[in-house]
Amino acid sequence: MQSPDSPSDPPADRSGGRPRNGHVLLAPDRFKGSLTAPEVARHLAAGLRRARPDVPVVELPVADGGDGTAESAIAAGWRRVEVEVSGPTGRPVTAALALDGRTAVVELAQASGLRRLPGGRPRPLGSTSLGTGQLLAHAVRLGARRIVLGVGGAACTDGGAGLVQGLGGRLLDSLGKELPPGGAALRSLHALDLRGMPDLSGVQVVVAGEPEGTLLGRNGTATGQAGRRGATREEIRVLDLGLRRWADIAEAASRTASRDRPGSGAAGGVGFAALAFLGATIEPGIGLMLDLLGFAERARGAHLVVTGEGTLDVRSLRGRAPIGVARAAARAGVPVVAAVGRRGLTGEQLRKARIQAVYALTDIEPDAGRCMRQGGPLLEQLTVAIADEWLPPRRRARPAGVYGM
Incomplete structure (x- = not known):
């Protein structure tokens, strides 16, 4: 799956040379009408653990003061x-x-x-x-x-x-x-x-x-x-x-x-x-909640941050959770991708928001109703593309004394 902000980038090793032994921090908001933020984080974690069982995953569902704010603190x-x-x-x-x-x-x-x-x-x-x-x-x-x-x-x-x-x-x-x-x-x-x-x-x-x-x-x-x-x-x-x-x-x-x-x-x-x-x-x-939840500490040493919400569009740019997460991750020097239901931002808008790539449920399921009803399993399916592009498998160590291909 090609990311919308850089369609010509190759799908292999998007790690930018970062150490491969870091964890993945999952910091999504809710998918309104479909999944709570803790549910989104759980499904993302389940998919990533299947795709890359050797990569540690940390769940930190977030909110920006709206519905789900107390639950995000409880989940933390x-x-x-x-x-x-x-x-x-x-x-x-x-x-x-x-x-x-x-x-x-x-x-x-x-x-x-x-x-x-x-x-x-x-x-x-x-x-x-x-x-x-x-x-x-x-x-x-x-x-x-x-x-x-x-x-x-x-x-x-x-x-x-x-x-x-x-x-x-x-x-x-x-x-x-x-x-x-x-x-x-x-x-x-x-x-x-x-x-x-x-x-x-x-x-x-x-x-x-x-x-x-x-x-x-x-x-x-x-x-x-x-x-x-x-x-x-x-x-x-x-x-x-x-x-x-x-x-x-x-x-x-x-x-x-x-x-x-x-x-x-x-x-x-x-x-x-x-x-x-x-x-x-x-x-x-979102800035207030990230401080309360200890986002900076949990992002330290991370290989990747995954955020998201139901619809990522121009309204998101006005202080919604994924944008705040992306900016906080950028301060920690960690790349950010977003898993969303539907995307509505241009590549330039994403770059300014410090989001490297977006993966949308509508990329794999055009039926919006089914995306709402089956959001969890579809999110798990979506993590395959995230893992392939951002979490390349570790190479096995070559046994001593073995040479050649």
Whole structure:
């Protein structure tokens, strides 16, 4: 199989003279709708071990702050902690967080994500981030003093109001009654009672996500994101009005101006609440997660890094996991190839991203539906080409005294 970025390269020995006794580090993200990141890593490992049983393989599934972030930490050896919290529509769900000493990884998608919507039906006006606040509160009770909050995959557009409620805050209308959940109800917000919130002054919260997007306006979270969560044009207007009311009262209560800060619009405005009430900072998700998972240490001495995701295209260039992995591997001086479901980048784009070659399921199975259904076995089949081009078999030592061909 020829790699798309250098179609004239010969398939033999792509090692570039690197030592052949190094390990292969597998650092893929999920294949959305098909395989989790740990499942992708397991299938890649199974295929490579069959193709090159003499080459050590290390699995390190990764995520960039979205769906699968907690699982990637758990796969790297962090402790899984499960707790029942409120889902985005109020139904209870069992969510997991990852804990390593006094550091916790809390993933919004575990509690308030699109995949938690009953039957997959969107509830743009009423979905809440309450469960994410409950997860954060649980991490604090467990003794966490540094919390990484992954905010991808949100089902809610409530400005993080539910997160504040999950931490013990109360949102009150003009009669002193608790507001129902969701962004639409924020139009009736009259006061905030924060007396029930824990003291978080000793807790560092870092939001894992791109520091871009603001809470309000033409480029705000309602206008830019709520439509993708099922909101109609009128519902988007309702949500934006609620978020404006929320911003006015929340900023007065927290004594911070956060609505226009980059990243305040993340996850339907959860970024805003994290900035205003948790004193959070926002960092690019994949870089943060690679540091937490010890990527640099695991890449040391590697012969090859294999990353990947379901679709590698121009959206991937905006901070998704494979690009972050490739850049981190380049700093370690290790070549990177990607195993993906489908590729949509040019050779020049791949070179700039520091990815040496891409191997796509659609190269061996044109039927996209079958790629989704049979992603695991197809990935194992794909590793044959990776092994042939990047992991040439070791030559057996010639017995002493034997000469000639």
